[in-house]
Amino acid sequence: MSVVIRQATLDDAQGIANVLNPIITEGLYTVLDTTFTEQEEKAFIQYFPEQGIFTVALCSDQTTVIGFQNVEPFASYTKAFDHVGIIGTFIDSNSRGQGVSHLLFQGTFEAAKQKGYEKLFAYVRSDNERALAVYQKQGFEIVGTAKNHAKVNGFYIDEILIEKFL
Incomplete structure (x- = not known):
């Protein structure tokens, strides 16, 4: 599969929603519980x-978003965490297992270093073994478990805390 990785633009909003909303609706891979409109994504x-990184993966047609990844500053209330970013990765169900996340990670890691990040951090649902394996393949390590960290549809979910030093 030929994939193009680039920075997200406003024109990608509907494509991002098209990837994210089915994942939210399915309720198995994210703690997000409310879908997003194109306007909300815009x-x-x-x-x-400004310190963030927001990339999209596009099919070779360069119009269809098949995945995206973003990094946001860990905290804005102190400079003590300026070197830490929170990363999230979302891949369309039809594009999983085809190397899309690997390409997103390559671009994100380089961009993160250029923006001064030294460490990326993520929360992964404990029942999302596939996502955890993808992150670990990229060098993330488990640093703990937040028990009953999320409550989605009335059920508690543990989250695995992972990090990668760049």
Whole structure:
């Protein structure tokens, strides 16, 4: 599969929603529990932190979003965490297992270093073994478990805390 990786633009909002909303609706891979409109995604992109990184993966047609990844600053209330970013990765169900996330990680790691990040951190649902394996393949290590960290549809979910030093 030929994939193009580039920075997200406002024009990608509907494509991002098209990837994210089925994942949210399925309720198995993310703690997000509310879907997003194109306008909400546009606002998210427009006001994305300057220090952040937001990339999309496109099919070879360069119009269809098949995945995306973003890094946001860990905290804005102190400079003590300026070197730490929170990363999230979402791949369309039809594109999983085809190397899309690997390409996103390559671009994100380089961009993160250029923006001064030294460590990336993520929360992964404990029942999302596939995502955990993908992150570990990219060099992330498990640093702990947050028990009953999320409550989705009335059920508690543990989250695995992972990190990678760049």
